[in-house]
Amino acid sequence: MRTVVEADCAVTQVSDTATATDGSGSLTSNTVELAVAPGAHCKPEVTVNKEICTVSNPHxxxxxxxxxxxxxxxxxxxxLLGTAYWRITVTNTGPVEATGVTVNDPTTHGCQAAAGxxxxxxxxxxxxxxDSFLLALPLKNTASATFSGLNEPPGTPPTTSAPSSAIACSLLCILTKES
Incomplete structure (x- = not known):
């Protein structure tokens, strides 16, 4: 007996029972159940876009x-110093749900807390x-996201997205070549 599993990211388990008939009568096998690990194509594709608001109005x-x-x-x-307002957009374009998503923002810990x-x-x-009150400008602020994929086998380590940055400028930006 051979079972072939379709390339479908939703398949997580296979259960098979075989039946047959021979000269002695009908036969039924025991049921075999196997977990199916998703292939490499069955992972979330998570991107992060970090931006800064270009006006100083909190509303x-x-x-x-x-x-x-x-x-x-x-x-x-x-x-010279002030409050920067940040927006982080996390998007999943992959074929399966991203689970346990967290935002990594080592510079602005309030962003991590706001994301949960x-x-x-x-x-x-x-x-x-x-938002964050900035004491030293210019500041390049970078964020990424850590996540797992739905139906990943137990023990699979989380994945971290590529980073995305935005820069908060002061009058000192005229003097630097930060981009």
Whole structure:
């Protein structure tokens, strides 16, 4: 007896029982159940986009706010020091749900706390809004996401997405070549 499993990311287990008839009558085998580990193509594809609000109005820079958002704030927006408003968009374009998603932001710990831990369905995005008071500018702020895939075998280590950065500028940005 041979069982072939289709290349379908939703298949997590196979259960087979064989039956046959010979000269002595009918036969039924014991049931065999096997877990199916997803292939390499059955993993979430999670991306992160870190942005900074280019205006200093907290209402424009929070959930539902119009922004605008960019990879680098305008020179002088934050003066010598000020509050930067960040938006982190986490998107899953893979064929399976991403589970246990966490945002990694070593510079702005408030962003990690604001994100918490969440699951991300196929084709879904989640936006996290946070802010930080900056004492030293310019600042390149980088975020990534760590996640697992739905139906991954036990013991599979989490995956971390590629990082994404945004830069908070002060008047000092004129003097630096940070991009």
């Amino acid at each position: 424009a820079c929070g959930p539902g706010g119009a922004g605008p958002w960019a990879k680098k704030s305008p020179v002088g927006l934050l003066q 831990t969440f699951d991300l369905a196929v084709g879904a995005s989640r936006q996290v809004y946070c």
